[in-house]
Amino acid sequence: MNYRTFVYEKLGETLYEYVHESGLKVLFVKKPGYNKKTAMFGTNYGSIDNVFKVQGSDKEIVVPDGIAHFLEHKLFEQEDGNMLDKFSKLGASPNAFTSFNQTVYYFSCADLFEENFRMLLSYVQNPWLTDENVEKEKGIIGQEIRMYEDNPNWRVFFNLLDCLYVNHPVKLDIAGSIESISKITKELLYDCYHTFYTPSNMVVVVVGDLVPEEVFSIVENMIKFKDRGKVEKKYPEEPEHLNKEYNEQKLVVSMPLFYMGVKDNVRVSGYDLLKRRTALNIVLNDVLGRSSELYNKLYDEGLINDTFRFETSLDKAYGFVACGGQSPDPKKAAEIISEALSETAARGISEEAFSRILKAYQGMYVRSFNSVDNIAREMTDAYFNDASYFDIGRVLEEIDISYTNKVINEVFSNKTALSVINPQ
Amino acid sequence: MGRLDGKIVAEKLAEKQGVQFYRLRSDKFKTSRVDIFFVDNLEKERASGNAILPSILKRGCQSYPSITELERKLEDLYGADIGGNTLKKGEAQLIGFNMSHISDRYTMDNTRLFDECCKLLMCILENPLVEEGGFKKSVFAKERDNLINYIRSRINNKIQFSLYRCIEEMCQGEPFAIPEEGTEEDAFLLTPRKTFMLYREMIQSYPAYVYILGEVDDTSIQNFIDNFLKAGRSNIKSIKTPDVRKDVREVRRVDEAMDVNQGKLCLGFRTQIDPCSADYYPLVVYNGILGGDTHSKLFQNVREKASLAYYAQSVLEKYKGLMIVMSGIESENRQKAEEIILEQVEEMRRGNITKDELDATKKSLETGMKSMQDSQGAIVDFFLSQHLTNCADDIESTAEKFRKVTIDDVIRVAQNIQLDTVYFLKPRNLKEGIA
Secondary structure (H helix, E strand, O other): OEEEEEOOOOOHHHHHEEEEOOOOOOEEEEOOOOOOOEEEEOOOOOOOEEEEEEEOOOOOOEEEOOHHHHHOOOOOOOOOOHHHHHHHHHOOOOEEOOOOOOOHHHHHHHHOOOHHHHHHHHHHHHHOOOOHHHHHHHHHHHHHHHHOOOHHHHHHHHHHHHHHHOOHHHHHHOOOOOOOOOOHHHHHHHHHHHHHOHHHEEEEEEEEEOOOOHHHHHHHHHOOOOOOOOOOOOOOOOOOOOOOOOOEEEEOOOOEEEEEEEEOOOOOOOOHHHHHHHHHHHHHHHHEEEEEHHHHHHHHOOOOOOEEEEEEEOOOOOOOEEEEEEEEHHHHHHHHHHHHHHHHHHHHHOHHHHHHHHHHHHHHHHHHOOOOHHHHHHHHHHHOOOOOOHHHHHHHHHHHHHHHHHHHHHHOOOOOEEEEEOOO | OOOOOOOOOOEEEEEEEEEEEEEOOOOOOEEEEEEEEEEEEEHHHHHHHHHHHHHHHHEEEOOOOOOHHHHHHHHHHOOOOEEEEEEEEOEEEEEEEEEEEEEEEHHHOOOHHHHHHHHHHHHHHOOEEEEEEEHHHHHHHHHHHHHHHHHHHHHOOOHHHHHHHEEEEEEEEOOHHHHOOOHHHHHHHOOHHHHHHHHHHHHHHEEEEEEEEOOOOHHHHHHHHHHHOOOOOOOOOOOOOOOOOOOOOOOEEEEEOOOOOOOEEEEEEOOOOOOOOOOOOHHHHHHHHHHOOOOOOOHHHHHHOOOOOOOOOEEEEEEOOEEEEEEEEHHHHHOOOOOOOHHHHOOOHHOOOHHHHHHHHHHHHHHHHHHHHOOOOHHHHHHHHHHHHHOOOOOOHHHHHHHHOOOOHHHHOOOEEEEEEEEEEEOOOOOOOOO
């Protein structure tokens, strides 16, 4: 059996990589001494992939919003029963998630890894959809959508994306709407499945105290589907400007909630993406982190509290940075933050701050290897952006101030948008 | 130090001046950490004062007198972390502090991070920012505002809010009704001086538990313990054990209207079972079969069969012997959902439990007990819980007790589970809630 081994000595981790004849890639990280084993089977297909060419035909179709997430729910259903029950009979806990760019099925267990892993690989290859079971799911997902409608953090986030993006489907709610999912049919779900659930568009990630040959030979035996060729995704042209600068919604909250963001209009992938993400994080940390003067000023003035967060969301197909939390005066807080960001874009980051924050990120990278689930998630995410999570080690060695300042300039000179949830 | 075959035991290093020090050995993690828990009785007049302490102390200490200085120091220590929070475990209020950092071998310069980080942790605990015999006024005032805002913001998360309201209604007159951050009215009564006196009491007299994990040498640990006890502690407070028994005369029903889209139904039950008693283990299995996982009766019947909800689950509050069933539903389905839920509870009582349900739940608990050992935080939580309830079982003997639970055991505990309160957060008529 042919596989490659990568030893990261300083970090104390080993990665094994195997490519199945179908083109499916398998990544395995060995964690000696850990009881928990996690396996993920994911496809590079998420809520943003709603316009595409169906495999084997020339027709380009537009599918209802929320269909990738709907398909995720439905894959658990098999002709001989629900997969959730079968995993739980073996003591494993199965689940799945759909994000903007991926749908990932996974389980974690302590015992009977092989049996569980076989089931995971098998059911993801074998959808079983009926008109009846598709209808039934609409009630359940409908309640999932309703739950998010009442979640102020979720709403403030998607309202911000609606400000940032004019056309890009990243602005659409992952689960769709009650109205959009009502249009989902068995046939449309099969079209999506056959287009995106193909070996070269997927990845298997396994983390735990296991033997690489055994993991890979299970994949070798279980993968039956053939590659259906390259997936042709289509995203609309996204202008550089904002869709709108401000959005406001009223919900039952005690104090206004705000989230503001800037679009990153430069598209990169692979190692460059990890590096750009790191640069943006370092800068956000410098300007808005708990160690920054601005954070303390805003905190002292009562304009933010410790719900304040920032994030960098960078993907092959879209990118933005955002921050926010509770504030009695979101507009004022946002104005001060916007100003600080454009000032930093002009001035750059200081040598002292850069090396101090870099050190903190080195620590966080090491820390992230404590958790089996976290490693599996990060590995999958990096893979779908054509990168390896382990490249972050190299990024942290190679990244420098001049690169970081260049990125700041490209991103923080853009206009910021603000989303606010006000109390009723 | 060799492999430990996954077995993690709590090695008691010392018990002095009301503090128990434990070392939890496992060499697979990349971080070292220290967790400190001070314990007080949960009382209305003291709860907000206790709750504000971690927030004030995290604002800085005499060597690092602002968040900026403190956080910059932590970044320089490879992103070390110092945290503090308040927890409610039954009718005890815990004030927790923790420190964690990456092991020295992963640093570029082999810094001795443990000693450095402990120094910082002790600075925060022992040398807060003070003036005129109280906490520094500006810091105090800001953190009191933050505490009040935090208490008010409970309504933001509707699932948590409905759970909190259900418990508040259900436990009226019992200490357990008091929320972990106390109440708004009591927060208003706090002053820099009164709070500082409470802080002195915590440092000197609250019983405490300390857990040390990671690659740390014995000398460093001994130094830390000596330092911790240097000032001397006395008049150690005694902590009451909550009463889990309550005979419910009449089911309390509370409906509250709010401008939300989805209704939240919460059913509160009394289990009458003490943690660590022989019946506790079957109770955990009972809860698993009823509403713990995807194989559970609630998930299967409320969600999969009736399509009424996205979530339908039950959770235990171990220390107070409560069980709460929660589900998010459309207002018009409230009656139906409640009926299905109560039917499942009745099925449990009648003993309609299959071997598959029992086995799946026990296997899931087995997986949980094993996986728990892969997270330093979860390991600390397990031993803290054992120590708080004076339970001598370690991880293995706890797992063994779960393995031995039979269907008859589960049916036995089912007989005493009583519905106490039904709480419904009801959507006010608002169809156009979303733009």
